[in-house]
Ligand code: FAD
């Protein structure tokens with residue numbers, strides 16, 4: 133045997149860099165291990181998805197003639213970690229050479245580097261921008277604005293380009309997006325798949341080993357191989373993409389998916405490639421099946437935001453997840469793990485997270501994320517929650533979204549201002565508020581929406597940092613115009629709310 137070729141749970145791509153250079157003398161190593169399954173308490177659906185997809189990918193490789201040394205979680209010899217499995221297989225096959233594709237978390241990169249074998253780490257070129265590309269773009273810039281990065285990616289890929297001009301004349305059609313929630317959604321949600329034998333076996337294992345984690349294991353409907361993921365993608369492109377743009381920022385209590393693609397878990401695990409997704413979307417526009425505002429908005433999420441976030445994660449380094457420039461230190465309240473809360477928006481967003489291991493962007497950003505930021509929750513705890521509960525979560529994409537975009541804990545690398553809002557924004561974009569215990573129109577006093585109280589408390593608490601930010605000046609002016617009495621009452625009620633929350637009272 134020449135070498136071991138490591139394939140991780142989120143590297144299930146035929147054209148993975150490590151696999152590309154493998155020969156039939158090499159042994160492919162794949163392993164379900166306790167370390168990866170427990171470094172945060174992952175949602176059971178996330179674990180089941182990965183284990184099932186790993187097993188099916190291993191079968192496929194075997195079918196193509198590869199030798200795959202696959203460790204199941206329950207194997208008695210399982211050493212419990214990726215380096216442990218490499219050492220065991222190295223011994224078994226008499227080699228000390230390992231080829232790996234770079235993992236998506238510093239934690240595991242470090243573990244591979246520390247492994248006492250001859251480990252060669254290749255770039256993960258399933259992304260459009262390499263680390264060097266991103267660094268070259270970022271170098272010397274005062275601000276790392278996604279929009280400029282995105283335009284470079286458009287030029288580079290030729291997606292939605294008319295020569296060197298953007299198709300339709302504009303780079304960004306967000307102006308046409310962001311409509312409030314529609315009365316009716318004519319899309320039944322993502323394609324669902326009935327568990328096959330492999331999935332059924334994994335569901336039994338995950339139920340037994342991780343049944344106490346936060347999250348419903350069943351009904352389990354995710355795609356678990358490339359063919360299924362491609363069908364799910366086509367289903368989205370044909371049935372939801374045309375309205376993706378319009379309702380991108382809308383939220384409905386009883387519609388968990390609206391017109392979203394629900395493909396991030398497939399894309400991030402390697403079952404889909406950014407290029408096939410973007411080309412399918414572009415084709416829908418060219419053939420007149422989807423409008424430019426939808427297609428541009430969708431492609432921007434993938435070659436813009438997704439690539440940009442990854443660039444930030446690797447550029448900022450391993451300490452990124454411990455940043456906390458706002459000095460927030462409250463513990464994450466129990467209602468993030470399903471304890472009762474009177475805040476209907478939170479309760480609904482958490483409920484669907486528990487059921488589906490999924491929430492769409494605005495729920496993550498403007499409900500759970502917004503609340504955590506307003507309430508001053510320790511960003512590291514917030515980060516670990518997001519990393520655990522979403523099926524698409526790996527640090528390279530989760531951390532910049534949470535630590536950066538959502539919690540402003542990186543001091544403004546990802547966002548030029550914090551994503552905070554009062555209840556007003558939620559009321560405008562969703563139907564959560566109607567049946568809520570609180571009244572979103574009430575700013576202070578009996579029944580005041582907590583987002584309203586906490587919003588001003590946040591602004592007041594961080595006045596020194598934000599009052600000179602031109603994009604926030606108007607809000608400070610509004611705050612300052614309020615009479616002193618009212619301001620004092622708001623701050624005191626916000627305080628009372630936070631103290632009651634900290635004591636575990638029903639809030
Ligand atoms: P759609 O809305 O249909 O978008 C299409 C695709 O665009 C997604 O599948 C995704 O690949 C990509 N995309 C969209 N927005 C982003 C973004 N901000 N960053 C990176 N890619 C994006 N995304 C993850 O993949 N993993 C995470 O762990 C994750 N954590 C998040 C945490 C917070 C606080 C926030 C605000 C966002 C997070 N996102 C994360 C981004 C985004 O919410 C999800 O990618 C999206 O909700 C996935 O659902 P979808 O496939 O239906 O996406």
Ligand code: DLZ
Pocket residue numbers: 139140141142143163164165166168169170174178179182235236237240526527
């Ligand atoms: C998330 C995850 C889980 C739950 N389990 C495994 C596993 O048992 N084996 C494996 O190879 N990968 C797993 N993963 C994905 C890894 O955690 C992921 O590769 C790293 O976090 C880097 O992105």
Ligand code: SF4
Pocket residue numbers: 474475476477478554555556558559564565566568569570571572581582583
């Ligand atoms: Fe959320 Fe406030 Fe609306 Fe209730 S009233 S759903 S707490 S924004």
